[in-house]
Amino acid sequence: MTSEFFLLEIMMAKVILVISDALRYDVAKANMGFLGHLVESRQATLHRIIGELPSMSRPMYETIHTGLTSSEHGIVANSIVRLSNKPNVFQSLKDAGKVTAAAAYYWYSELYNRAPYNPIDDQETDDDSLNIQHGRFYTQDEYPDIELFNSAAHLVRKFSPDYLLLHPMGMDYHGETFGADSKEYRNHAIYQDSKLAPLIMEWIERGYTVFVTGDHGINSDGGHGGTTPEQRDVPLFIIRPSRTGRGETGEIVSHLQIAPTILNCLGVDVPPTMKYPPLKLD
């Protein structure tokens, strides 16, 4: 019986990864009160990630989805516009017959679907042959997070993807515009938390494990790319359908563990290039 239940759990496992662009660890912890409640009541787990370098967006998008450092995967700067040429989460899942989806900045389309991005043909994709089968992409940094959250929620209800990436730009936009030491940046963390709260409840009810993290942090000048804790430290919240968590662990984990953790969670073989151990979720 036990093994049958275990198999059933693997077969039904689904994952949503929220990468809030430029979500700093300290600001997330101080201002995201619903996530904080889940952590405080041990319905969720919170780790700290000392982010990989450089603390730049496109290199970290690829790092998070390949489990490789920037010098290993070659996307070493935002200016490198090409498809990923390493084993990655989207391709591994598609090859395993899983359904993939993303509501994300267009650089994700360029990394995993097609490069360069065509804003008319690529903005909305529903194509089983693509690595991101159901994609809803945006090109403007000020694109409202709530519109993107609604697109992601719709993809979940319509397609029940095995894996969905939700990637809002609001923290990065407010941080770069006003600096990280600003009411606008901090208040946007409160805003994202309040908009994610009902969605997270719906998604765990639907059997999803939800991860919330950032690609990098941001400093008081509104900059990132460097090595300071402000620029590289991000949270990793983990919410399971069982609502059992370890609370705030104080443990430092790696961006490089996210890709193998997602594949492991979905019962898909982890490519040998992803060398870091998956996180233990229970």
Ligand SMILES: [Zn+2]
């Ligand atoms: Zn970024």
